[in-house]
Amino acid sequence: MGNGALRFAPLLLLPLLGSCGKGDWQLSEARKNVVMIEVTAQTWDYRLPWNPGTVSSARGAGFVIDRKRIITNAHVVSGARYLTVQREADPRKYPAKVNFVAHDCDLAMVEVEDPDFYKGTTDLKIGGIPDLESVVSVYGFPIGGDRLSVTRGVVSRIDYNSYTHSGRESHLAIQIDAAINPGNSGGPVMQNDKVVGVAFQGFRGDVAQNVGYMIPTPVIRRFLKDVEDGKYDHYVDIAIRWMALENPAMRKYYHRPNDGLGVVVTDIFSEGSSDGVLEKGDVLLSIDGHPIESDGSVRLDGQPVQLEEIVERKFAGDTVELEVWRNQSVEKKVITLRPAEMFSMYEVLYEEAPRYVLYGGLVFQPMTANLMAGLLGSADLRLRQTYTLFGQDQLYRETPEPVILTSVLPDRSNVYLVGLAGQIVKEINGKRIRTLADVVPALELGGEKTVIHFEGDQRPAVLKKKEVDQVMPRIMAQYGIAETKRTELGDRRLAKGSFKKEGENR
């Protein structure tokens, strides 16, 4: 949880150079099913949210399962406007479409309409978690040439790790020492003709060598199961923080014997799965029957994993059963799992077009990970702190989506407002602003003037409505803006916000 510093780089897609020829040999299982994916994608510019963004082309890998569906990384197809796939045995490039994207676990499913494409593919089997030290082969189209490349290495480590693509998620990941380079993304990692992972991220060469990561099959299987109903839901989260119960004085305080079991709940996020069920100070003893060690690990298939792994494999609406030590007795608690909307603030957005409201040259945008990534260096302390402490301090309860005056497009009508860019909007015409959706209705309130108050000790911005109406066409023409606003939420999930009293004033 939270937003740690980015330690990994997703395997950058390899910029497109040329294409490759044909081949027709006796092919292995992997070579029958591995595909090269060429993507033309568009990335939004959050500083100019009305622009369609920049277009770039890149190459990644994928593989066909059950002769129909193609699995690849979400970051390969993010923002794709056009993509083609190509198999080793067939030189033709087939246009394809993205059926599902799961940014939280960096997986996506792509499909080709033309049945010719699938000729010669097989029912590729998905295996289990490979043993440490066992040998695996990585297939892909990395830098260094245009044809299929195969590298080989051993399984180095099986552990929780952050999935860089989403910016905030951590799931099980497997570290291998095979060379993984840009262009390997989305390619299958094979062992005994079975898929045991999807290559997805690594370190930059100056940070670490021979460290590559693949998405293991429990995550792949979960993704496949999730999309069975025709849509991808998010990962669910137990939405608590806990602390290892290792200290003898702590154990005594919570009246627990020195049996090396149990962790103590230190925080429960309101609106999360555990809200109203667990309490601070509860000691968690077991989860779905698996005893919880005092360091927070459980045994799963003989392997020690973090207790969250039990939750990881479940879906929205599923339950998890906890044995809880409260008031010196054991209670059974059942938690119905749901995604952790309150942390969606830290998720990098890929598909949704940036939202904004333009008003007399003032540009209002909701706080998002994308926007903050561009602002963090220059943002003032209040803005940065609001972002960093948003989850921890449960700021979403009052403002599920802080609205920022991100820029003031200079015009002779707003020369005195330019210095206010970067402030967090508190109120417009007396109406508390909690999400971007509040902005447009609030601007219509009041009389001839619009008064905007900001957080902290900033002066207010005052605009005359009549004047704004007059200058809008000029500003839009000047800055090449076609629409005054884009406020549809898209797929973005927002915390509901247990708002403080409605209509409360400063």
Add this chain to the structure above:
Amino acid sequence: MKWFYLILGCLALPLAIVAEDEDSRGSLVRVRASIQPYDQFRPWQKKSPYGLNGTGVVLPGGKVLATAALVANRTEVGLEKPGSAEKCAAEVEAIDYEANLALLQPTDKNFLKGFSGVVLGPALRAGDKTEVWQLERNGEMLRNQAEILSAGVGRYPSDEAGFLLYGVRVSLPKRDDSYTLPLMKDGQLAGMMMGYDRDSQEGTAIPIPMIEHFLKDAADGKYEGFPTLGVSWSTLRDPNLREEVMAPKSGGLLLTRVNPRGTAGRAGLKEGDVLLSVDGFKLDEDGNYRDSLYGPTAVGNLIRTKPTVGSVARFRISRNGKEMDLTGTYDRKAREEVAIPTLQFDQAPKYLVVGGMVFQELTGVYLQEWGDKWSERAPQRLVEYFTFQQEKRADPGKKVVFLSQVLPSPITLGYQQLSGLVLEKMNGHEINNLAELAKAVDEISSGDIVFEFRDEPGKLILQADGLPAISEKIAKDYGLPALRRL
């Protein structure tokens, strides 16, 4: 063509002149400071010592003027005569870190006998020619021609608001004892150089009005410092904003926050008031008053340099369109009565070690220990409390006590990684400062000590039984000279 050469010849004149004249002798003295700041991350010890060498100005009474930065965190200050290696220790009689000035007194009254001293000269204006004096190794004076580029309110190294400042253009050669240098005009003191950038050949100097204020304040033996208003304000050029706050036709600035403890707050000024004039000086829409010498000058100079602590403050404001006069007394309460102090130079940081848990009281100096990017690198809760203390920790009696680190020991098992946690309660009692915590801990000899923190993990427990002995052992193992400094 000949004319062109002539100009070149003029420019090529040496900028520095080794002076032989009498008036430059007996005016400067070398100041040698041994500096050893406390280690804020290991509050029981000091960092490695180093020396700073500057040039001080001998004043007519035999006292020496230097910058505060030269002697901050000093262990020892010494004076040395320019022409000889004769030395004498000095005491710091008055020091002001905000104004960056210090007054030194030689311990041997006769040490500077025979020094005529330098009198304070007039205030300078942009464009004025001046000199920056340096001492050669042999004691000869090097007089570097300089020019005042600007005179206005700007940032001082250890100040939050702004003071009058000269921008100086000068080409300074590398010489010893140049950490502080005097700015001279016709043999009189014109300012103290406090910053210099070798690449742009521009520097900053503390002007005479600041020095006068400082010396006047120090003369009675009780140094009080420069007053503050305790307000945040915004300019009022925007006609829409003027109309909104019902400002009169021209002039004035908008108060966006008023510290109720400060000079303005106690005089009755409020957030939303339009401040029209201070002590009879009208303020324009940009926050400037018309200075008799400098022309339009930021209000900061008017309220900080002109008055002294204890003098009467007169304000004219417009509130909801009605003009009124308010009177108060200048003071520094807005700066000094705070929960988290900024300027804690020379002061030993407070700490308390309880069974390996190290508690400290938050100061600005502690945060600065995280480096230039302290606001990004320091624990965010501490940054928040410090930066927004006006909003969130306004009560000066409520210091911020926090767990800064944990020295691993058998009883802190599982706590080793914790740091930067603000303490709120101990065994249910609110903790307002480190001394309170020490007292509360001392009073418990058995049972649990429950520390409650602002952030997760929320609670940490230590067993009180045998705690003093364990703490002593930790002090011994880690070589701590003491378990507390309160």
